[in-house]
Amino acid sequence: MKKYPVGLIGLAVMGQNLARNLASKGFPVMTYNRTTQTAEEFIKAYGHEGLDFCTTLKDFLASLERPRKIILMVKAGAPVDETLNALLPFLEKGDVLIDGGNSNYHDTIRRSQSMPKGIEFVGMGVSGGEEGALRGPSLMPGCNKEAWKVIRPLMQKIAAKDFSGKPCVTHVGPDGAGHYIKMVHNGIEYAVMQMMAEAYDMLKRMYRLPPQRISTIFADYNQGKLKSFLFEIAVPVLSRKDDLKSGYLIDSILDKAGQKGTGRWVALDALEHGAALPTLTEAVYARSLSSFKKERLLLASLYKRTIPKPPIPLNEFIIVLENALYAGMISCYAQGFELIRITAEDQKWKLNFAEIARIWEGGCIIRADLLNFLHEAFLIEKGKPVHLFTIPSIRHALNKDIPSLRAITSVAVQYGVPALAFGTALGYFESMTSAILPAQFIQGLRDFFGAHTYERIDRKGSFHTPWSNLNL
Ligand SMILES: NC(=O)c1ccc[n+]([C@@H]2O[C@H](COP(=O)([O-])OP(=O)(O)OC[C@H]3O[C@@H](n4cnc5c(N)ncnc54)[C@H](OP(=O)(O)O)[C@@H]3O)[C@@H](O)[C@H]2O)c1
DSSP states (O other): OOOBSEEEEOOSHHHHHHHHHHHHTTOOEEEEOSSHHHHHHHHHHHGGGTEEEOSSHHHHHHTBOSSOEEEEOSOSSHHHHHHHHHHGGGOOTTOEEEEOSOOOHHHHHHHHHTSOTTOEEEEEEEESHHHHHHHOOEEEEEOOHHHHHHHHHHHHHHSOBOTTSOBSBOOOBSTTHHHHHHHHHHHHHHHHHHHHHHHHHHHHHHHOOOHHHHHHHHHHHTTTTTOBHHHHHHHHHHHOBOSSSSSBGGGGSOSOOOOOSHHHHHHHHHHHHTOOOHHHHHHHHHHHHHHOHHHHHHHHHHSOOOOOOOSSOHHHHHHHHHHHHHHHHHHHHHHHHHHHHHHHHHHTOOOOHHHHHHHTSSSSTTOBHHHHHHHHHHHHTTTOOOOGGGSHHHHHHHHHHHHHHHHHHHHHHHHTOOOHHHHHHHHHHHHHTOSSOTHHHHHHHHHHHHOOOBOOSSSOSOBOOOOOSOOO
């Protein structure tokens, strides 16, 4: 019986496309899916590409070369545990299980730690959506070195390529590190998209530009320092005509943004770690705000806005907005990498920030020229987890573009255009670059009403002041 170098379980869109990607790179794949009909239909359509399926897990396992390499692309959560439990009794020493779904990193740590001796477990973030899975995703595996050695040839072949042609995959770190990095990547994706949406909103509301005109501005941005997958796809999203009536499709799309939960995970994780993640968190809130459509319609009728004349000529505004987006996005990445640094310290993961930026250069949704810039910036620091704002090339870029971020945020405020992402990206920068913050005032208040004590800047120890005789 023919043996397959790799097996894949879970044939929804991601699993199907990843299996086809593997087969196209010279790794025939044996597949299995809980619902057999899905597997039958898949193999009927694509079996000739080097794919096959089994109807039982027993046959599936028997068909794989040893050590077995099994990729799970099933729904995150309980389905992963159920599938692992069904597989584990039949696995042998050296077999490697790779969870390529969007699993919560806490689950991945738990699963790694509870693997029977000799069975390797990899928690692998896969980014790039269905297209990336098929043509080359960004892969973020978390595992031990032995497992990485086994899966490396496969993963390097199917991954996207970075700016220098190297595969967008690296051994991120142990157990949950890969899924953690994927989660933060999703948070950054939320923030970047929110900032782009706010830029669109300003051009629409302040300058009353039609979608087609905004799409040409974004197309121009995509030729410059904002060149990225998201700006590339913004162009067809804005210029697409509506098939069902006259006008642009974008104007007929209901303004309620969905979310699958990874954004919320990042926000909660930042709160748990005491990390400052204002823009990524605000992007999650912005989606929540959008969901209150009925309430917004009512309130919009109660609080009418008058639209003043545009603040500066459009051609000038376009340039300032481009610079503001660039500075704002650097702020988003700084926040994301800081969260990673704090968690890595907590988990005792040794992570290479240059490598993390590098594997996001291709394949994934946030792929952008900016990531190559961040990769090179972190390389100067030998991949160490330093704060992004401290690196000279970043400082140079921010010194140049922060004034634009201030200008755009201030214009949005004057015009009453909500700019949550711009505002928080700027707020993060202003706070992190302030030697003194008004937290001293907060400490004074806390000590007044709750005797919470405070520290002093001029001597060690913990202090309490009997502020007044008021009995609160
Ligand atoms: N869609 C994306 O763009 C994207 C991007 C990156 C990562 N991911 C992650 O990749 C994974 C797969 O995503 P997807 O969108 O292709 O599929 P999905 O809708 O998340 O999951 C469907 C797959 O899981 C299987 N499944 C569900 N419950 C099961 C259970 N209890 N036991 C065994 N199998 C079970 C389904 O089998 P049946 O056919 O029998 O129902 C099907 O194969 C997910 O973790 C997802 O979050 C998705």
